[in-house]
Amino acid sequence: MLTRLPSLNGLRAFECAARHLSFTRAAEELNVTQTSISHQIRRLEDELGVRLFMRLKDGLALTEEGNAYFPGVRSAFMELRHSTERLLEANNQSVLTISTLVSVASKWLLPRLPSFREAFPEIDVRISASTELVDFRKGGIDAAIRYGNGNWPGLRADWLMADEIFPVCSPSLLTGPDPIRTPADLARHTLLHVSGQTADDWSAWLNAASQPPLPAKGPRLTFDLAMMAVQSAIDGQGVCIGRSTYVEDDLRAGRLVAPFDLRLKSDSGFYFVTPHENAGSKKIVAFRQWLSQVVRVV
Numbered sequence: 001m002l003t004r005l006p007s008l009n010g011l012r013a014f015e016c017a018a019r020h021l022s023f024t025r026a027a028e029e030l031n032v033t034q035t036s037i038s039h040q041i042r043r044l045e046d047e048l049g050v051r052l053f054m055r056l057k058d059g060l061a062l063t064e065e066g067n068a069y070f071p072g073v074r075s076a077f078m079e080l081r082h083s084t085e086r087l088l089e090a091n092n093q094s095v096l097t098i099s100t101l102v103s104v105a106s107k108w109l110l111p112r113l114p115s116f117r118e119a120f121p122e123i124d125v126r127i128s129a130s131t132e133l134v135d136f137r138k139g140g141i142d143a144a145i146r147y148g149n150g151n152w153p154g155l156r157a158d159w160l161m162a163d164e165i166f167p168v169c170s171p172s173l174l175t176g177p178d179p180i181r182t183p184a185d186l187a188r189h190t191l192l193h194v195s196g197q198t199a200d201d202w203s204a205w206l207n208a209a210s211q212p213p214l215p216a217k218g219p220r221l222t223f224d225l226a227m228m229a230v231q232s233a234i235d236g237q238g239v240c241i242g243r244s245t246y247v248e249d250d251l252r253a254g255r256l257v258a259p260f261d262l263r264l265k266s267d268s269g270f271y272f273v274t275p276h277e278n279a280g281s282k283k284i285v286a287f288r289q290w291l292s293q294v295v296r297v298v
Contacts, residue, residue: 010044013037014052015077018070021060096283097126099134100145103226104270107246109145116290123283136275143274143284145291147197150271156279158288161245161295163266165201168242168256169233180239180259183209190238192229193222201241209262230256245270 005011016026017037027034045052052066062070100109105127113125128134134141136155150157169189173180178188183206191202191214203214214220221238223229226246233240234255240247242256243266250256272291274284 006044006047007040010040010047011073012077013040014044014066015070015073017041017053017060018062018066019074021062023060094122094283095124095126096287097128097140097142098144098287099128099130099141101147102129103230103246104145104147105129106227107230107249111249112294115294116287119290120283120286123286125287142278142281143272143287146271146273148268148271150269152273154276155273156276157271157273158292160270160272160291162269164244164263165205165266166242166244166258166263167205167239167260168230168247168251168258169239170236171254171257172236173239174257174259183211183260183262186211186239191220192232192238192240193220194226194229194241195222195224198226198241198243201243205241205262205264208264209260 013026013030013036016029017023020026020029023034023037023041027037030037041052050065051063052069054061054063098109106129109127113127117123117125128141133146134144136144145160146152146157150159167186169180173189178185180186180189186206193199193202206213221229221232223232226243229240230242230246230250232238233242234250239259242258244263247256251258272288274288278284
């Protein structure tokens with residue numbers, strides 16, 4: 001039995017030739033001669049004691065042993081490539097890729113980002129907006145702004161801010177033909193909902209306001225993204241159950257109003273999340289410190 005790995009050059013030649021089923025194309029990809037590829041694979045076959053390829057008149061085919069060997073070798077080289085990409089990306093202090101929710105990116109982060117770029121012009125910030133939690137192991141993402149309770153094993157989570165939950169609407173709904181003056185008036189207006197993690201916000205607020213629960217039937221619009229519900233409220237299409245992170249800028253600008261004083265504190269909040277091994281890199285430290293200053297101002 002082998003006590004060491006076979007030749008890595010031979011394995012690389014095998015992986016490439018097996019992927020293309022061609023010595024010629026493998027030679028082109030690896031920038032060597034076809035003869036070199038043939039010799040490397042022959043030496044690998046001799047080292048392993050098995051034939052990996054059948055050299056046919058009309059082409060190349062994997063033997064039964066080669067076909068069984070190929071998936072593991074290909075997976076190993078793919079992992080090496082991904083690990084190298086992650087290493088180079090982590091060491092690239094000029095590029096910072098942040099993952100966050102679409103609504104957080106559009107309604108909170110992007111309007112504030114110019115101040116970071118002004119303070120750190122040498123850092124190229126890239127925003128990856130998604131409704132899915134990022135998997136740092138797959139590479140490409142340096143840090144994330146996540147919503148939750150801060151318990152993500154293996155990751156450093158720095159507290160940023162909590163949300164307050166309350167209804168918001170266009171100023172026109174306060175002075176229209178059916179003005180909103182008390183929580184009971186909401187029953188006559190379209191309620192704008194956001195599905196997913198915040199789907200129960202309306203029920204929680206109405207309960208706190210001593211109002212009847214949401215009827216099974218009634219005027220309502222439901223959106224996948226909070227930013228869509230907020231924009232619908234700005235357009236006067238109904239009353240949105242807002243979260244402070246998404247609506248404070250629109251409230252300050254007068255595009256929205258909060259018709260009631262009652263605000264609920266959310267049990268969860270937003271965190272700046274990074275893998276422990278990258279948490280101390282200069283670009284991540286710079287962004288973390290900038291975020292902490294921004295949330296204090298807010």
